[in-house]
Amino acid sequence: MSGRKTMENNSTFKLREKFHQAKWDEPIIFELHTPGEKGVLVPEVEQEIQEAVGDGISAIPENMRRKSNPALPEVSQMRVLKHFLRLSQHTLGADFNIDIGQGTCTMKYSPKINETFVRSPKAAAIHPCQDQDTVQGALEIIYKLDSFLQEISGMDKFTFQPGGGAAAILVMVSIIQKYQELRGEGQERDEIITTIFSHPSDAAVAAVKGYKVITLYPDDLGLPDIEALKKAVSEKTAGLLITNPEDTGIFNSKIQEFTKIVHDAGGLCGYDQANANGLLGITRAKEADFDMCFFNLHKSFSSPHGCGGPATGALGVCESLIDYMPIPLVDFDGNKYSLNHNLSHSIGKVRGFYGVFPAVLRAYAWVMSMGAEGLKEVAEVAVLNNNYVMKKIQELKGAAISYPKTQGRIEQVRYTWEKLTEDTGVSTEDITNRMVDFGFHLWSSHHPWVVPQPFTIEPTESYSKAELDEYLAGLEKTVREAYEDPDKVKNAPYQSVSHKIDHHPLDDPEKWAVTWRAYLKKQKKGE
Amino acid sequence: MGSHMAGLSEEAEKGGVNRALNRKKLGFLINPIAGMGGRVGLKGTDGREVLEKAIALGAQPWARERALEALKPLLRLKDEIELVTYPSPMGENVALNIGFSPKVIQADLREATTEKDTKRAAKAMLDEKVDLLLFAGGDGTARDICSAVGTSLVSLGIPAGVKIHSGVFASHPVRAGELAALFLQRSIQRTMEAEVMDVDEEELRREIVSARLYGYLKIPHVERFLQRTKTGSTGNEKYNQEAIAAEVVADMSDEFYYLVGPGTTTSAIMQKLGLDHSLLGVDLVWRNNLLGKDLNEEQILEKIIGKPTKLILTPIGGQGFLLGRGNQQISPEVINQIGKGNIIVVATKQKIHSLNSRPLLVDTGEDSLDKNLAGYYRITTGYREAIIYKVNSL
Numbered sequence: 001m002s003g004r005k006t007m008e009n010n011s012t013f014k015l016r017e018k019f020h021q022a023k024w025d026e027p028i029i030f031e032l033h034t035p036g037e038k039g040v041l042v043p044e045v046e047q048e049i050q051e052a053v054g055d056g057i058s059a060i061p062e063n064m065r066r067k068s069n070p071a072l073p074e075v076s077q078m079r080v081l082k083h084f085l086r087l088s089q090h091t092l093g094a095d096f097n098i099d100i101g102q103g104t105c106t107m108k109y110s111p112k113i114n115e116t117f118v119r120s121p122k123a124a125a126i127h128p129c130q131d132q133d134t135v136q137g138a139l140e141i142i143y144k145l146d147s148f149l150q151e152i153s154g155m156d157k158f159t160f161q162p163g164g165g166a167a168a169i170l171v172m173v174s175i176i177q178k179y180q181e182l183r184g185e186g187q188e189r190d191e192i193i194t195t196i197f198s199h200p201s202d203a204a205v206a207a208v209k210g211y212k213v214i215t216l217y218p219d220d221l222g223l224p225d226i227e228a229l230k231k232a233v234s235e236k237t238a239g240l241l242i243t244n245p246e247d248t249g250i251f252n253s254k255i256q257e258f259t260k261i262v263h264d265a266g267g268l269c270g271y272d273q274a275n276a277n278g279l280l281g282i283t284r285a286k287e288a289d290f291d292m293c294f295f296n297l298h299k300s301f302s303s304p305h306g307c308g309g310p311a312t313g314a315l316g317v318c319e320s321l322i323d324y325m326p327i328p329l330v331d332f333d334g335n336k337y338s339l340n341h342n343l344s345h346s347i348g349k350v351r352g353f354y355g356v357f358p359a360v361l362r363a364y365a366w367v368m369s370m371g372a373e374g375l376k377e378v379a380e381v382a383v384l385n386n387n388y389v390m391k392k393i394q395e396l397k398g399a400a401i402s403y404p405k406t407q408g409r410i411e412q413v414r415y416t417w418e419k420l421t422e423d424t425g426v427s428t429e430d431i432t433n434r435m436v437d438f439g440f441h442l443w444s445s446h447h448p449w450v451v452p453q454p455f456t457i458e459p460t461e462s463y464s465k466a467e468l469d470e471y472l473a474g475l476e477k478t479v480r481e482a483y484e485d486p487d488k489v490k491n492a493p494y495q496s497v498s499h500k501i502d503h504h505p506l507d508d509p510e511k512w513a514v515t516w517r518a519y520l521k522k523q524k525k526g527e
Numbered sequence: 528m529g530s531h532m533a534g535l536s537e538e539a540e541k542g543g544v545n546r547a548l549n550r551k552k553l554g555f556l557i558n559p560i561a562g563m564g565g566r567v568g569l570k571g572t573d574g575r576e577v578l579e580k581a582i583a584l585g586a587q588p589w590a591r592e593r594a595l596e597a598l599k600p601l602l603r604l605k606d607e608i609e610l611v612t613y614p615s616p617m618g619e620n621v622a623l624n625i626g627f628s629p630k631v632i633q634a635d636l637r638e639a640t641t642e643k644d645t646k647r648a649a650k651a652m653l654d655e656k657v658d659l660l661l662f663a664g665g666d667g668t669a670r671d672i673c674s675a676v677g678t679s680l681v682s683l684g685i686p687a688g689v690k691i692h693s694g695v696f697a698s699h700p701v702r703a704g705e706l707a708a709l710f711l712q713r714s715i716q717r718t719m720e721a722e723v724m725d726v727d728e729e730e731l732r733r734e735i736v737s738a739r740l741y742g743y744l745k746i747p748h749v750e751r752f753l754q755r756t757k758t759g760s761t762g763n764e765k766y767n768q769e770a771i772a773a774e775v776v777a778d779m780s781d782e783f784y785y786l787v788g789p790g791t792t793t794s795a796i797m798q799k800l801g802l803d804h805s806l807l808g809v810d811l812v813w814r815n816n817l818l819g820k821d822l823n824e825e826q827i828l829e830k831i832i833g834k835p836t837k838l839i840l841t842p843i844g845g846q847g848f849l850l851g852r853g854n855q856q857i858s859p860e861v862i863n864q865i866g867k868g869n870i871i872v873v874a875t876k877q878k879i880h881s882l883n884s885r886p887l888l889v890d891t892g893e894d895s896l897d898k899n900l901a902g903y904y905r906i907t908t909g910y911r912e913a914i915i916y917k918v919n920s921l
Contacts, residue, residue, distance in 0.1 A: 214905070214914070214915065215912070225917070228916070231915050422699070448880050452883065487603075504717070
């Protein structure tokens, strides 16, 4: 059993030193284009249908018809299948690796049984345009998950329409905007306050909605500086968007003072709970006096992410803001579930219908399987796992937690390799590149790097001690190499899909090619 | 098949020639006397008398040790770069010692080198078209290089002097070597302008700190402040400055005079206004007209007394001084005239993050004023973007 180690408490694992990721040298699908090749042969249209529908195109208004066919690649079914399977092997997905190195973005385990529910025709074959009487079961699930989340957060109504965390923030900011407009202060109140360690979408969405963004920096303890907040608020303040615990993993126990300062200044408070793993059943948005909060069902509630969607940012508001929510909401009169489109101040819609139903269904199944006590245990285990990993990482040479004056972290920790970089010249980026060689993903951290040479780890409750130890063994080996043979780490990765990638083009719009057409155009220009 | 192979080898051959032609040139300079004063308790080593005093006190040259440390990470590129240097103590000895085969520019040096040698050497590096000038020294050395070549060369300082107030130095000699290697290998491609600051040593020895901003050197953009992220990039500092300028100019009112302090960020505001201005001095603007350029304290007071005035400041130097370094024309009297509430602070995100969470500082020379100026400020960091940041007195 080479490479197999036994740790204390019989935690058994193997650091995969001979891991090698598949590399298929796969072309872009457009390069596989073979004129005339078809994936599916569509049967001839029957006479009867043809007579009823005509050519199927002339019914479309003239101005909505394409002049020419879309330039899609023509590829046969088998080649398409191979192409995408090969690409899927280039990733380090959540079901492949011990995915704890994604702090703030860690995906916990999505029980596979939930997929059978989602794929059942009862869920997969329903359509949002169906008569409400025929989808009572789906509406019931939405309504019940809403009531669970009300219990968990203390808010009074939830919507599942937002397709992700940023969309939920968009709803929060839209509600803030509409609320201030109706108070007659929409023009004057043009500032949103957030913190540097809150999720970057908070600032980004506020900017998208036209707000000035005022960002608070941390104090010595790593908490957002409350004195800075006092300086920030004014008659221009529309609202506060804040994460707690922030990306440092430090819980802001003064959070109620924060919401009070903002309320006193006339603003609303939105709680970014994208990540609630460490808080389920422990603290609630209501008791901290937030007006709104959101959970990511694809994070804290075990629904998978789906590569940037479809996901769900479940947004809840307090009683006084229900009227502002996106439509429709699901109501229940004790007898029948119905869609309520009748909200007097509704901000409208951020997505079609009532959101991504499969994500709601998975989350519902997960909550039902856990029960109230189970959800609390999730938080406790997430915190325990995190503090175990934190203790082990602090024992690594050259690694430290940020803001060491504050002890204790909730569900994740922002660490720093500052000392290791000073000692060896090996940077956090080099370490992330080396970890790939063992089949691990390690993410540095959100920009800007207020903590030097950062990395962020969020173990969640999903992983066993053996798996945490395996990941730690990868870190330990990398640190040892950094001190003994720094070039080995600096030149990594050796066993990944690609070697080093030049990131400079990311800053240069001239080099961007997000479509095949743009790529061809820019390539031609560059010749 | 045959022709394809032939094509390949031709390609490879061409690649080889190109590689030789594209061999990167590293300029390497040492100010051999830099840092000698510090070890024996002097505040610097500017001027012959001080140097003699330092030697008499037993000072040993340490710039060469620091320079040697910096060259170590570059050794692995020995065959890929051409090292160009100046004779004997100004680079040649150290380069040979560690194993480079440097190209040495011919020059007559006396036993004790002076600032003139540094300047001449920097100019020679420009003629040699080096890709990067790596120099070991302190603020005085940076000043000499700045006056000789300014921003026409990309340069980087190995910290080896007594005074390191300028932002052109790496945090550590090894880091300087690593940054140089990354730049020569094109892992870092972008450059940024960093301040060259120096304090008057005579005054420093009398416990008076009077730092001046002497100009800017172009340095490799330090990656730490520009890391790739999943949230997108901040872009470069220049875009950030333009965004700040757009925000400040949009907020300008006809009611106020605007006193614009030194720095590249404040300079971007003047450029946005389309006005002539001084990069290192203090300018006065009213209703989009330049009322005075590079004003001294007396001229400032003369023009602003009795006029509602706003003061636009950006932190200067690596330590984050808002007042008291490089802008002493903005004296306590000028500040009292303007009032704390009329101070507008602007700073790029890169600058703020380079502070590593340390507060900004004021040191006007008047303790009571400094204490009064301390507190939280709203700092404009972009277009419709601001942060709340702490300012401390010393």
